[in-house]
Amino acid sequence: MRKQPANRxxxxxxxxxxxYGIMETIFLLVIAIGACVLSYLFDGPWWIxxxxxxxxxxxxxxxxxxxxxxxxxxxxxxxxESEIELQHGIFIIKRTLIPMVRVQHVDTAQGxxxxxxxxxxxxxxxxxxxxxxxxLVTAEADELRGRISVLARVAEDDV
Numbered sequence: 001m002r003k004q005p006a007n008r009x010x011x012x013x014x015x016x017x018x019x020y021g022i023m024e025t026i027f028l029l030v031i032a033i034g035a036c037v038l039s040y041l042f043d044g045p046w047w048i049x050x051x052x053x054x055x056x057x058x059x060x061x062x063x064x065x066x067x068x069x070x071x072x073x074x075x076x077x078x079x080x081e082s083e084i085e086l087q088h089g090i091f092i093i094k095r096t097l098i099p100m101v102r103v104q105h106v107d108t109a110q111g112x113x114x115x116x117x118x119x120x121x122x123x124x125x126x127x128x129x130x131x132x133x134x135x136l137v138t139a140e141a142d143e144l145r146g147r148i149s150v151l152a153r154v155a156e157d158d159v
Contacts, residue, residue: 005078013135017068103152
């Protein structure tokens with residue numbers, strides 16, 4: 001089997017994914033509090049409180065600490081002259097090769113949270129699918145977008 005791609009995404013991506021996990025956990029906490037209030041108002045069983053607390057705590061552990069850490073460690077990419085290789089996944093590691101001749105266009109995107117951390121994501125579009133490289137430093141994302149664009153044009157000219 002081929003060695004894994006050389007480049008990693010920015011360590012700031014770990015902070016962003018943890019921030020997303022915190023926001024999702026707060027949303028779940030509001031739902032759990034709502035369930036507890038309804039249980040209290042309608043004389044529901046006491047175990048609703050325990051289950052709500054356990055679910056929120058487990059969700060927080062997985063989505064704030066564990067999954068972002070594993071996701072960051074596994075996310076790798078490499079851009080070569082003839083192909084782009086991506087590797088990602090938490091439980092199942094997915095490796096994708098995108099031939100340069102298939103690349104139609106390359107976009108960068110940056111929402112408010114990514115902008116706060118000076119990060120951007122690159123989307124590589126082919127005729128069939130879109131592939132995203134998340135959490136790159138903005139300057140690196142711009143340079144990589146330009147490099148892929150040039151390599152895709154050269155690959156297209158060679159065909």
